[in-house]
Amino acid sequence: MRKYRPIQYIIGEVDFLNIHIKINEQALIPRPETEELVQYIIDDCNKEKSENLNILDLCSGSGCISLALAKNFPNAEVTGIDISKDAIMLAKENSEKLQLNNAYFIEKDLLSTDFNLEEKYDIIVSNPPYVRESERIEIKNNVLDYEPWLALFVKDENPLIFYQKIEEISRKYLKNKGKIYLECNNFLAKQTEALFSQKEYFTEIKQDIFGKDRFIFIEKS
Secondary structure (H helix, E strand, O other), X not given: OOOOOOHHHHHOEEEXXXXXXXXXXXXXXXXXXXXXXXXXXXXXXXXXXXXXXXXXXXXXXXXXXXXXXXXXXXXXXXXXXXXXXXXHHHHHHHHHHHOOOOEEEEEOOOOOOOOOOOOOEEEEEEOOOOEEHHHHHHOOHHHHOOOOHHHOEEOOOOOOHHHHHHHHHHHHHEEEEEEEEEEOOHHHHHXXXXXXXXXXXXXXXXEOOOOOEEEEEEEEO
């Protein structure tokens, strides 16, 4: 009987851009689209010669986004936040293995009513749960049976709940001229963009390598 267990979980390691990290079933396996997202951030920051950045990674999972950015920008301070204690432990283990002293991980519920931060940020990045429960039928067994549902699915009644919270956090904690980089459900890209475009932001939808509306880039005016 085939079990469809992902090879990444069997090996227990995966490459992500310029880093090699441990991975287990407490966090999602990093996707090529997420590598694209991080590469966009790196390219933007290099183009603008940005230094001493304060970066916030919401729903950080294995820490792949935070750690790749911390590796590329040693003068930056990167904070990853996730609700899963096990994911935070994995991210911290990866940070120690890579000897990245500028990456920090905090267990915190993004959707809690008392979500507070102590600093303001130049960049907020997030790859939150965005697959609607009704789309579960399209997901392959190697994902459904092994990867954490908490990091994948949102209820159909409010599929943008995480993006609504990110917009709220950005109003309070993103610096003026700060930027937001989001991965999103390609079927809901325009609705997700609308959460920001109606307010004090410049927004742009970008496609991934598969031609799907996968990213939303935002600048706070």
